[in-house]
Amino acid sequence: MQVDDTQFPLVFLREHEQEHTSQQTQDQLEALLNRGQRFVLLTERLGGEDRNQEESHEDRKQRALFFKHNKQRLKDLCAGMVVITQGRAIPAAARLAQHTLGRVLGLRFAFVFDEGEARVEASRFLTP
Template sequence: MHINIQEFPRVWFSNIAPSNWQQELEALLAKGQRFVLLTRELPGANEEQAKAQEEFGQWVKENHRNFRNTCAGCVVVVNNALLAFSIGFFVAPLSKKLGIPVLVAQEDNLDEQVATCLAANTTTENT
């Protein structure tokens, strides 16, 4: 997975090479500034992506407190309302697993979703 922080606090991630997600996320956590993860890709599209996502999930588990205090949410960006509705059910369990809101939004609603995530108080203690 590749992380692009050029639009911070919008942090885009994708399945393109090179893989830099761990170094970039650790640097973001060290800064302590809230951000929102964004992607246009669906989770688990193939075996290689599923393995990378499993590694990411393990990293989140190991860094849960800092990650949940710094990452305000994750938004999957899609191009139409029907797709947003159907994917919403698919990504809902990720919210619980990651401990952050995982939302689906259309491109024209992205600014609102990012602002909502950043404004929300998501700094909760892990049980």
């Protein structure tokens, strides 16, 4: 996963041809949080979807610790997360899991069809 902040405050979480380690992704997220400015995360990947390479137990543990240590900063700076479905049917269990994660981290979630709708929703999240 690569953190693409070239359109900040819209920050895209993208699958990348070159494999990024979970540590590299965490470093990118840490740098994003260190900016101290509000942003919205956008992704086409729904949590729990199969990846080309499975995450190791240690990677999952490190990711969980990262989110635990940065929960308040995420709550303060991340206005929400928008999942671009591109017409895929999203199982109710997956939607519930995303919204539960949102409650735990203090984030709003939205599911939209395409990037255009994602930009509109992200702007709405960023508006106080």
